[in-house]
Structures are given as structure tokens and as C-alpha cells.
Amino acid sequence: MRITIKDLAEYCGVSSGTVDRALNNRPGIKLKTKQKVLEAAAKLNYRPDFTARSLVKGKTMTLGIVLFDLYNRTFAQLLNAVELKAKEYGYFIYVALTNKDPDNEKQCIEYLANHKVDGMILFTVHQGEEFEHYLESFSFPIITIFNFLSERWQYIGIHERGAMKDVALFIADKGYTKITYICPPLSFQGKRNIFTQEERLKGLEEGLSERGINHVKVIKQNDYLDVLDGLVFKDGDMAIVCSCDLYALEVMNHFKEKKIKIPEDVGLMGFDNIDVLKYISPKLTTVEYPVEEIGKMAVESLIYKIEDGKFNTYSPMSLDFKIIEGESI
């Protein structure tokens, strides 16, 4: 059986209060008593029971994070950064994966709440007043990432719209006049929270329209490769922009098969700058942004709120992004 504070007290012939003072560096204890207790603790292999401590302290030193999955490299990187940063502050991380399923997501949130996390990092597919009202029923702070909810919720991310606007200007200035945008998640428009995706599209359209291009062909289907088969690529005047690198890689593979040349026949751009791009040729032009930074900021912000009662102020969506020039456009 596990040794408790009571066992230690008995063993040392002191009270549990004294053991507590020794174990937790609290004042009001004779050095000698303290040493005796600490030695006994080491000898008997005592380990504090955090669940008991949590119960009295009302704090679990645990943060919950809700994500779609970890197949997406970006999320894995994010979680990695979150764990590291949290541990620095002595917090542990509960991961809860939703597979983008709204019901599943709610259940994850619910369970995390029951496990009494001190705070939550939330990447949600939900949106709307009802959901926000639901979130407000929780007594711990919540910070949203990637998908914005509303001003009522602390949010950390990059300026998605601005990034895509830059992309638009970048490709327009390269001389491309026909733009195709691939973003299957947009098919959930109005049904789920796809803030990030919508912002990117808006940015793209804004930027292009500044350059006099007022039409973007948007592909929202999951079988976007089939849709591409229906398009004609000549003169190299079309640029295909993908809402994330993974789609761009699929397109690349597909075009390789079809003997369509990048960038000669058609330009291609991704988004995310996932690390495997370094092994791919032609080098994919893409947008880099600091995922780890998002994770770290989320944790720091959350812990600050937990421990000091208020969110630290910073301009939201202020993180840097950068176009990484490859050879694909």
C-alpha cells in the first residue's frame, strides 16, 4: 500500500500537521524534526497524493487541451510545445481528441471539466451563442486557438486573413491571373466553426481584388483532385492555392502522375510549412507561422489567468507569419 502522511506521522511520532510542515517547507518546525520526517519519507518511499491535495486546494495543476487529432503535424507540434511549457510551470496536460466530431468534442470538454482541470485550451468546431453559453457554465478559464469564437473568449493565433492576403498579393505580382483555392473544410460553412478557413479565403479574395482579380474558383469538395481533372492548364496563368500543405502535396502527387508540370503548367502554394517539405521537390512555396509559439502563449496566458485571476494583455492574432519561397509558383 501507499504510504500516507498519517503513516509518516505515526512512524516519526509526530502529528500529521508537523509532517505536512516538513514536507511542504512550511515555517514553524524545528530543523531536526523536519529532517527526521524527510528521512522517513525517503526511506518509506512516501509520495504525496495529488488527488487529495487537489480536493482541499481546489486546484489540480492540470490543463486540458482539446484538439481534432494528432495526425496533423501542426497539432502534434502544438501539443509538444504546450506540454513543455506547462511542465515548466508544474502543470500536467490532459489531451482529449475529438476527430472533429461535435458531440465528441462536447463530451471531451465535459470530462475535462469533471476531472477539474485548472484551465482549458480549446480548438473547437462549435460556434454560436448556445455553445458559448455552455462554455460559460465552467468555472475554469478557457483559451481558444485556431478557431475564434467571439470577443468573450481569449484567442491566440496568427492573423489568418492578413497572411492569405499577403499570399494573394504575392501570387498576383508573380503574374498569375486565374486563381483556384482548395479548401475542403469550407464545405462545413455555416454548420461548424471553420473560422480559420473562412478567414484565409477572405484574405485571399481581398488581396486578389486589390490586384483586380475578382474571381477565385473555390473547391470545397473532398474529391478536389477529381475537380482539378476537369480544369485545363495552359499558359501557366493559373495558381492553385491550398489551405494547407497536405492538400498541396496531394495535388503535387496527382500532377506528377498526370504529367502536369509545376510551376510551368500551373503554380502551386501551400500553407503551414510542415517540416517534411524539406524532403519534397519541387520545393513547395508556403506560409510559415509559429505553431509552438501559439502553444506556449496559450499556456502562459492560461496559467497567468489561473494564478493571477486575469488574462494578460496582448494584441490578439499578433503572431508573425512568413511566406517561404520555394519553386512551385
Next chain:
Amino acid sequence: MRITIKDLAEYCGVSSGTVDRALNNRPGIKLKTKQKVLEAAAKLNYRPDFTARSLVKGKTMTLGIVLFDLYNRTFAQLLNAVELKAKEYGYFIYVALTNKDPDNEKQCIEYLANHKVDGMILFTVHQGEEFEHYLESFSFPIITIFNFLSERWQYIGIHERGAMKDVALFIADKGYTKITYICPPLSFQGKRNIFTQEERLKGLEEGLSERGINHVKVIKQNDYLDVLDGLVFKDGDMAIVCSCDLYALEVMNHFKEKKIKIPEDVGLMGFDNIDVLKYISPKLTTVEYPVEEIGKMAVESLIYKIEDGKFNTYSPMSLDFKIIEGESI
């Protein structure tokens, strides 16, 4: 403030015992009373406090997993599978990342123990009697993955040695006579637990020796690319085997720069079959094994032990692997 069972009891004019019966579907309660309590719980937005429950039940419904990091795709996939499977059984996952730092690893284990996980999945860099003795001081079941510890510890993984032996036979039968093996982690031989890596090397040597090849050049340096520069590739009689795909991709990139052709000048093989290989050309020949399966089995085995008191029996290291033939060798 959070509503407690006591609040509910007061609100409904019953005792906390009755509330408990209603909330947890325990027998011995009138349907009507039960409904009243449940309605009140919903209305007042009651949420059970798992830390309190854990304290009395001695069970947290939480599993801890200790991994190096999540940059390695394989680990991210594994964690994904672990989370999914655990949630199926109602368990939550604490992730603790060690960055391969032994001290860090011990601290992670310690903290997880203090948080009273019901079980632990451990990918350790430690080895030896002292560490095993340390692990035995914990009262929850531990299951090891990837790096084997000893027969005293439940282990789940593939037959690494057998897999690499198959690789050896495969490449020998392709006519390769000079074999170079790249595996930087081997530099930790004797210092850390690198079971997986050692097994793979042994398997390679075993297989090759069966085909009359008794010398393998083993590169353990981190700057393995520089070492490759010192080698001469002619006749295409050399095969480079990498202990994981990532190294192989680095080699590929390097050779591309150096205008060394794969497989004409030199053969190349990886290990892992990470998902991005589908975007890489030439197609890398590699070994596939079921990471998700390892994760699922670890969770199921652990939960079985937690709930039924014994590890289920299965032949260890029994998981399938398969050589995926590409164009690189």
C-alpha cells in the same frame, strides 16, 4: 461556485446518499425521487468532482504516457491511438514528454505517480536493476513500449530483430554485398536503453551473415551525412540501411545535392513507413509496422490489468511488420 452533491441534496430536500443513488444509477431509490434529483442536477448545472471521487475510490480513470516527444510522427500516431482507445474505456490520458532526458523522464514518472494515474505506458531511456527497482516502488501497473526493460515488465512492440533480419535477407537477395547501417542512437550504447536500436542492428547482422556477409559498416555519429561523404559509391553494390525513415530522407536529400543516384549508385532503405513517404520520390523502400496497434494493445492490456488484476496473455513482440517495396533499393 460549483454545485456539490450537498447543494443538490439541500435543494431537493433529500440526503446526499439519495442524491448519490440518483446520480450514479444505484438501486434502492424511488423513480420519482430519482427524477427530481436528476432534474435539479441538470437545472443547477451540477458536475461531479472526479478528484473527490478518485480520493474515495482510489482510482482516477487516468492513464499516463511517457514519450520522448511528438515531433517523431510515429509517437504522435501512437498517442493518437492511445487516446482514442483509452477514451473508449472512459479513461483520460496524461502526456509527459521527456526529450530523451533521463532526469526529465524520472521526474515525469514521479509526477504521474503523484497524480495517481491508474496505469502507465512507458517508453523509457533507462535500463538496469536500479531503475527497475525504482519502477517497482509504484503501485500501479506499467507497460513498456518500444524499449524493452526485462521480463518483469509487460512489453508491447514488434519483433524488431526479426524485422531487420528480413530486411537483411531482402537486400542480400537483391545482390547488395556492402552494407552500411545508419543509426545515431547507437552512440548511447551501454549508457541508455536503446533496446529497439540494438535489436535492429542484431537482426541486420544475423540476416546478412546468413547470406555470407559478415561485415556491416555501422554509422553512429550524428553527422552521418559527413561520414557518407567519405564513402565511394560505385557499381551500385552498396546498400545503406537507416534505422528510421527520417535518416533515409536526409540521406536522399543529401545525395540529390551530390548527384548520387538512388538506387543506381547506391541502394537506400528506411524503417517506419511514415505517412509522408507517399509524397517522396524515388519511393523509399521501408518497413511498415502497426504503431496504432501498439498503442491500442498497450491501453487494452493496461486497463485489463487495472480492472481485472492481471495482464492478459498474448505473445509479446508478436505484431506484424511488412517490407514495403519502393524504388530506392
Next chain:
DNA sequence: GTGAAAGCGCTAACAT
């Protein structure tokens, strides 16, 4: 400087 005791929110055993 130390001990005693209450209580965190829940479950479980025992009364009624």
C-alpha cells in the same frame, strides 16, 4: 514548535 480537528466532495456501509 507542535498537536488536534475540521473539512474539501464524494462513496459506501450501516441505520432507520
Next chain:
DNA sequence: ATGTTAGCGCTTTCAC
């Protein structure tokens, strides 16, 4: 069918 009560292992307050 329901109420009462004693903990789970710890922290914290108050008394000595």
C-alpha cells in the same frame, strides 16, 4: 426507500 456517518489523504486553522 432514505438518512446518517465515517472515511479517502491532504491542508489549514486554532489551540496549546
